Amino acid sequence: MTDAIPVLRATGIEKSFGGRKVLKGIDLDAAKGEVISILGGSGSGKSTFLRCLNLLEMPDVGEISIAGTPAPLVRDRHGALRVSDARALGSMRARTAMVFQGFNLWSHMRVIDNVIAAPVHVHGMAREEAVERAHALLERVGMGGFAQHWPRQLSGGQQQRVAIARALATDPELMLFDEPTSALDPERVREVLDLMRSLAAEGRTMLVVTHEMAFARDVSTRVVHVREGRIESMGPPAQMFGPDASPAFRAFLSA
Amino acid sequence: MGGAAMNADVTFLADTALAIVRAVPVTLGLFVASAIGASLLGGGLVAALTAGLAPVRGIARGWIFLFRGTPLLLQIFMVYYGLAALGPVRQGPFWPAFRDPLFCAGLAMTCCCSAYIAEVLRGALAAIPAGQIEAALACGMGRVTRLRLIVLPQMLRLALPAYGNELVMMVKSTSLASTITVLDVTGVAQQVIAHSYRTLDVFCLAAGVYLGLTGALTALLRWAERRLDPTVSDGAGEGASR
Numbered sequence: 001m002t003d004a005i006p007v008l009r010a011t012g013i014e015k016s017f018g019g020r021k022v023l024k025g026i027d028l029d030a031a032k033g034e035v036i037s038i039l040g041g042s043g044s045g046k047s048t049f050l051r052c053l054n055l056l057e058m059p060d061v062g063e064i065s066i067a068g069t070p071a072p073l074v075r076d077r078h079g080a081l082r083v084s085d086a087r088a089l090g091s092m093r094a095r096t097a098m099v100f101q102g103f104n105l106w107s108h109m110r111v112i113d114n115v116i117a118a119p120v121h122v123h124g125m126a127r128e129e130a131v132e133r134a135h136a137l138l139e140r141v142g143m144g145g146f147a148q149h150w151p152r153q154l155s156g157g158q159q160q161r162v163a164i165a166r167a168l169a170t171d172p173e174l175m176l177f178d179e180p181t182s183a184l185d186p187e188r189v190r191e192v193l194d195l196m197r198s199l200a201a202e203g204r205t206m207l208v209v210t211h212e213m214a215f216a217r218d219v220s221t222r223v224v225h226v227r228e229g230r231i232e233s234m235g236p237p238a239q240m241f242g243p244d245a246s247p248a249f250r251a252f253l254s255a
Numbered sequence: 256m257g258g259a260a261m262n263a264d265v266t267f268l269a270d271t272a273l274a275i276v277r278a279v280p281v282t283l284g285l286f287v288a289s290a291i292g293a294s295l296l297g298g299g300l301v302a303a304l305t306a307g308l309a310p311v312r313g314i315a316r317g318w319i320f321l322f323r324g325t326p327l328l329l330q331i332f333m334v335y336y337g338l339a340a341l342g343p344v345r346q347g348p349f350w351p352a353f354r355d356p357l358f359c360a361g362l363a364m365t366c367c368c369s370a371y372i373a374e375v376l377r378g379a380l381a382a383i384p385a386g387q388i389e390a391a392l393a394c395g396m397g398r399v400t401r402l403r404l405i406v407l408p409q410m411l412r413l414a415l416p417a418y419g420n421e422l423v424m425m426v427k428s429t430s431l432a433s434t435i436t437v438l439d440v441t442g443v444a445q446q447v448i449a450h451s452y453r454t455l456d457v458f459c460l461a462a463g464v465y466l467g468l469t470g471a472l473t474a475l476l477r478w479a480e481r482r483l484d485p486t487v488s489d490g491a492g493e494g495a496s497r
């Protein structure tokens with residue numbers, strides 16, 4: 001029954017910044033192969049939630065497990081969560097991947113070195129194998145001719161496709177996307193969305209914070225509406241974009 | 256008129272130039288030794304500034320405050336004349352070093368410039384885009400890997416222009432060693448002037464030597480900058496693809 005273990009299980013995630021509660025208890029499971037679109041207004045806590053899942057942000061309260069392995073968190077004597085085992089944290093992060101709004105390619109490395117960095121230096125893959133795989137991945141994201149380029153020589157859309165190749169290089173069990181197309185010129189959005197569609201089609205488990213309604217409606221298996229730090233409503237796109245959607249979500253859509 | 260005078264002039268200038276060039280190893284040695292010392296110490300100071308222990312950070316901050324806040328000339332005097340006045344130093348095992356003016360100048364320059372270099376490195380560290388660190392964290396890189404693969408190379412690139420500037424300043428600061436009897440380029444020039452009572456042409460020769468040194472250093476730094484990132488000067492384009 002290993003299929004029954006969700007790739008992601010997040011329970012009761014709470015997070016405050018300077019006394020202001022940004023996440024007020026979020027529960028979310030993702031089964032293998034699910035593509036979950038996270039929608040919501042600006043400042044509703046979408047990024048914070050996503051960043052809690054790989055502990056770029058430390059939640060105040062909550063539990064996270066990736067494919068059944070709980071995040072290495074313990075409570076200190078003040079009741080705050082902290083990392084109990086840096087090595088376990090590293091391997092948890094190594095099993096997930098994140099694609100950022102601002103791409104965040106390492107600017108001092110050529111494209112190829114960006115893609116092989118994690119396989120070689122985190123997963124201990126042999127360099128030749130990593131390079132070979134990286135070339136195949138770059139080919140796949142349509143960046144085959146750019147292995148020796150520097151990030152700053154690429155357009156935003158090209159950088160984001162390299163960033164996706166970098167994320168794929170470790171064959172992650174869960175991919176987190178935080179507004180991957182929001183920093184792109186309108187004419188570049190499609191090349192990235194098309195790539196993400198193909199990832200969804202091959203059964204990748206993805207959490208995607210996005211404002212691309214067509215993507216949410218056509219590609220995702222589930223749509224989650226986050227409002228003021230809570231999941232206000234969620235469901236399959238047919239329901240969320242249909243007449244039975246919650247009033248709050250309909251208001252968000254028409255805003 | 257002045258055939259003979261002209262000849263004497265040429266001979267004087269040639270002799271002076273030779274004497275000054277002979278002093279280049281002293282200037283260069285002082286620069287290289289204190290540049291290496293100051294860079295290592297500066298790196299240590301940055302490590303201390305980012306340390307978890309508050310006292311360690313405090314010591315590093317105090318060091319920078321002290322050595323950046325007082326004139327280098329004064330520091331050189333304090334090491335050479337000041338320490339020599341202390342009994343324990345005179346009787347201690349390091350007295351042979353502390354009575355050597357070249358050593359004292361190098362020590363003062365190392366301490367002083369380490370403070371500036373620490374500030375340069377700290378600025379570079381702070382300028383590393385946070386997103387690139389997050390990308391390293393997100394893919395599971397540990398502390399050491401992050402430091403080696405992302406933080407240090409980025410810091411080096413970001414620091415290089417200001418660090419290079421600091422090194423050029425250091426080349427020129429070595430001339431202060433002449434005030435404590437070191438016969439470096441400036442020291443030798445002053446010696447010649449004391450005997451010949453000619454100032455301008457002698458100083459010009461010395462200045463020419465410093466220009467040669469700083470010019471070579473600047474070229475070296477530019478080369479290093481380009482090597483670290485070929486797109487810096489090539490501009491964007493297909494140039495970097497092989």
Ligand SMILES: Nc1ncnc2c1ncn2[C@@H]1O[C@H](COP(=O)(O)OP(=O)(O)O)[C@@H](O)[C@H]1O
Pocket residue numbers: 017018022040041042043044045046047048049
């Ligand atoms: N590091 C931080 N420090 C302080 N406040 C933060 C921080 N990160 C996010 N916030 C605040 O938390 C709220 C939710 O932010 P975010 O998760 O980025 O929203 P979203 O991604 O939905 O637009 C915002 O009000 C934001 O200002």
Ligand SMILES: [Mg+2]
Pocket residue numbers: 046047048179
């Ligand atoms: Mg956001």
